[in-house]
Amino acid sequence: MGQGNGNAPPHAIDKRGEFLKGHPPIFKHSADPLQADDWLHAIERQLEIAQCDDKEKYLYASGQLQGATLDWWDSFHFGRTEANPIAWAEFRSAFCTHHVPVGLMKLKEFLALKQGSMTIAKYRDKFIQLSRYAPTELVDKALVIENKCRQMEDKKRTF
Structure with a gap:
């Protein structure tokens, strides 16, 4: 039924x-x-x-x-x-x-990240992994600073 x-x-x-x-x-x-x-x-x-x-x-x-x-x-x-x-x-x-803890994560490894002997691919992967802990404005500032450093290096090469 x-x-x-x-x-x-x-x-x-x-x-x-x-x-x-x-x-x-x-x-x-x-x-x-x-x-x-x-x-x-x-x-x-x-x-x-x-x-x-x-x-x-x-x-x-x-x-x-x-x-x-x-x-x-x-x-x-x-x-x-x-x-x-x-x-x-x-x-x-x-x-x-x-x-x-958010405060600890913001400051942890992201701020101390250096390429050192890492390949670019490994550095990129580590950056991406750690960037999830950094506030967006911190990542934006890091990108601006990196761009300015490149521009200064380019100017030095032209002189």
Whole structure:
């Protein structure tokens, strides 16, 4: 009787299995905010591939926490006073606030980046990786300064 009537709920897809297929990294703790941010980006990539909804995102991501970071998460989760379920944006924001402080990221490696013995391709890749932490106006100023330096070098060569 009830078969084929179109009223049956759709078959649930095991998104956790799909998420884990990509071997998402575990995060325990790191003093380096770049590692925390890299973990978050890797997790977000796997969550998107698995097409997770908001609730699944925070559940699966928090399932990849261990050690001191899991202790932080348990404390955050326990101390939360809102009745609403945790949204991905809230998890992401709390994680970044605690593990990837904005002020530190702005100043970290980006400001100290030098080509040194790196190839241009490696330097470019490192610049792109670190530029996500720099405010746009800082990148714009760096580009203007670089352009002025090139112009000065060109003038020196003509003399």
